[in-house]
Amino acid sequence: DQQVKQNSPSLSVQEGRISILNCDYTNSMFDYFLWYKKYPAEGPTFLISISSIKDKNEDGRFTVFLNKSAKHLSLHIVPSQPGDSAVYFCAAAIDQGGSEKLVFGKGTKLTVNP
Template sequence: DQQVKQNSPSLSVQEGRISILNCDYTNSMFDYFLWYKKYPAEGPTFLISISSIKDKNEDGRFTVFLNKSAKHLSLHIVPSQPGDSAVYFCAASDTSNSGYALNFGKGTSLLVTP
């Protein structure tokens, strides 16, 4: 049962514009959320995270928004650059569980065109 869902398999955005990647989750015990970026033949690389006590976290061009009542989070990339083209995974964790194993979505493939 997929507890973290990324309903858009792919997204194409023009360079300089905003990229918005969405993620929904079903488990109300999730209290820590992360975005990972993945290039082909490489492991996922941590991008940005947010705790459930916050509704926004910003790091440079990347901002994550969390709407707990809707069980929804989004990643905004502004401005988008061609080097941002990759697969982005949303992940969630229940930190009351030992180990903090991550539950991942299926990923969204972002293509930023010049």
């Protein structure tokens, strides 16, 4: 059973607009969440994270929002740029559980059109 779900396999947005990538989780024990970005022929790279004690974390153009009651998080990219075109993976963990307990979603492919 999928514990971390990214229900949109793909998303297409125009350059300069907002990209919103969504992620839902089912395990209420998860208390730490991460987003990774992956370009073709490269490994995933860490983008941004959020702990369950927060509901928002911002890093430049990237903001992650966490809604614990809905077990939902989202990644906002504003403004979107063509270089943001990549696959984005959501991941969840129990903070003290060790990185081997990290659970990944299936990914959302973002395409930013010039």
